[in-house]
Amino acid sequence: MTCLHKKFLQDHPDNTISFAQFCKLRPFWITAPKSSERETCACKIHENFKFKVMKLHQSGITPMKTPTDVVARTVCAISNKLCMYGQCTDCTQKKKPDLNLDPSTKNNTVTFEEWMTRTVPITRKNQDGSSYEVEMRSTVLDKRSTTIEKLVEMVYDDLPKFCIHIYNISHQFERLHYLKNTLTNAETVIHIDYSENYACKYATEIQDMHFAPGKQQVSLHTGVRYLSGGRVECFCSVSSCVRHDACATWAHLEPVLKKLRDEHPEVNTIHFMSDGPTSQYRNKTNFYLTSSVPFLMGFQHVTWNFSEASHGKGAPDGIEKEQFEVDAMYSAGPHYHAHHHCPPVSERSPRDSQVCQTSPLDIPLHLFLSDYRRRVPCCVTDVRGSLTKMLSAECLRDVVQDMTVAMTVCILSKCSIQPLLCLLYLSEI
Known part of the structure; x- marks a missing residue:
């Protein structure tokens, strides 16, 4: 509510409503976020590309805020397969979005987030007391540091695959809808x-049962x-x-x-x-x-x-x-x-x-x-x-x-x- 109140005052500077009154006038359908409502099935490709584009926008290198804006600047039409697959001759001049690289900030280091999957060694014990190591895959939200030029190069490298990715999604749902209707x-x-x-x-459980593992x-x-x-x-x-x-x-x-x-x-x-x-x-x-x-x-x-x-x-x-x-x-x-x-x-x-x-x-x-x-x-x-x-x-x-x-x-x-x-x-x- 605090962030919403600040945003409301920025959008409506003539209305000097207090925070208490702002909370009192809250509509009943505006509720506090719950842990069960958080996004738990986000796409790794979308999220990683979004983190990079957001960092370029925060650094003032590009006016585009979202990955969709970047794709729209590089192709003629998002619904055209030739454009999204990089086979359109009219898109050759729009391959790379315009970026404002300041020579004074050359080789400056920026930090952005990225979902990464790595192999982590885990130590386990046998019944006889001896231990052994096994490798397990772990996915974490890690922070990476690189130069601005390297980040721009990473966006350029990921852009063709991302275009194909979002075209496949929209086209697939369209074809599946067509199949169901025909x-x-x-x-x-x-x-x-x-x-x-x-x-x-159970409807009623004893404490040992409720906290028992397995x-x-x-x-x-x-x-x-x-x-x-x-x-x-x-x-x-x-x-x-x-x-x-x-x-x-x-x-x-x-x-x-x-x-x-x-x-x-x-x-x-x-x-x-x-x-x-x-x-x-x-x-x-x-x-x-x-x-x-x-x-x-x-x-x-x-x-x-x-x-x-x-x-x-x-x-x-x-x-x-x-x-x-x-x-x-x-x-x-x-x-x-x-x-x-x-x-x-x-x-x-x-x-x-x-x-x-x-x-x-x-x-x-x-x-x-x-x-x-x-x-x-x-x-x-x-x-x-x-x-x-x-x-x-x-x-x-x-x-x-x-x-x-x-x-x-x-x-x-x-x-x-x-x-x-x-x-x-x-x-x-």
């Missing part, structure tokens, strides 16, 4: 994402299924297995796909949409399972769309709000410690959501994991260069409809519907 009766879009593991709890957790695999005609179905699979690898992903997806097959037998094409972590979705194991599991269930065509790095947030993250409803139930009194004790979402909320429970009571998840591990041969090779080519929406749909090979996977990346088509692991069932 779905046929034989197509569906399944947008999936892993939620943060949920810590189980509480039981359950994994939540959330998703939204889009069908033709604007139909939307939400789901969330719950499991006591907290693994998030490719085999666990397909163990979560199997009951969802079976339910889709039973309720909508006319659907034969699946468009998966997810973010691109290599530990979960974008790896050779998931590629192989994608090229086999859906076809064994009767589906004819499968595509997988990966979002741009650090910009995979979407509708599945709204399904995570279900865990707050469970917290409200704990406060009401009943004990729901194990995840299989939690009632379905349809019983807790009027919203059109369903829970496909993959607990050991209903579906033996550990058997599913073993089954999927046995399905993946050890000779599966890495997929390299699968995120470089692009296809038009019309070309992609023509290729998908003409496929005759049973076990085929189409891996899409960067721009949804308009990037790469890659056929992997062709074989007979």
Whole structure:
């Protein structure tokens, strides 16, 4: 409120309102910031480039305050792919923004912030008392010092990649929106994402239980299924297995796909949409399972769309709000410690959501994991260069409809519907 009061007086010098009166007239919808409302999924590329541009602006080198202003000064149109990819001939004179470098400040040192990931040695102890070191990756907000000329050079070097990055984001959301609006009766879009593991709890806990480490957790695999005609179905699979690898992903997806097959037998094409972590979705194991599991269930065509790095947030993250409803139930009194004790979402909320429970009571998840591990041969090779080519929406749909090979996977990346088509692991069932 103090900063807001000072800003108000600067913008309205004729109004000499006191700080007490300013606080008294505060609208009810203006509330103090909460720790739960802070941004925790910011993009590393955006943040690091923003820190550099802000430092140049604070030093009086450029009038541009935001990365978007810098990009707008260097290209003809932000929505033009040729401009953003550096292939436009009209943008050659606008490659670098005008910067006011003062000769008197040459070689002056400036300090700016940057998110950095480094390897840190950690010492651990064995049961016999001996110790050993392991390396762990740690991400911290560090401060860097460099000369003004070097900082300008860093901005110039990062600018082409940043232009491609922001174009991929906007174009991808546009293509995904187009795909959802043009779905046929034989197509569906399944947008999936892993939620943060949920810590189980009791409505009433003793002190030893409340402060005890290592509480039981359950994994939540959330998703939204889009069908033709604007139909939307939400789901969330719950499991006591907290693994998030490719085999666990397909163990979560199997009951969802079976339910889709039973309720909508006319659907034969699946468009998966997810973010691109290599530990979960974008790896050779998931590629192989994608090229086999859906076809064994009767589906004819499968595509997988990966979002741009650090910009995979979407509708599945709204399904995570279900865990707050469970917290409200704990406060009401009943004990729901194990995840299989939690009632379905349809019983807790009027919203059109369903829970496909993959607990050991209903579906033996550990058997599913073993089954999927046995399905993946050890000779599966890495997929390299699968995120470089692009296809038009019309070309992609023509290729998908003409496929005759049973076990085929189409891996899409960067721009949804308009990037790469890659056929992997062709074989007979």
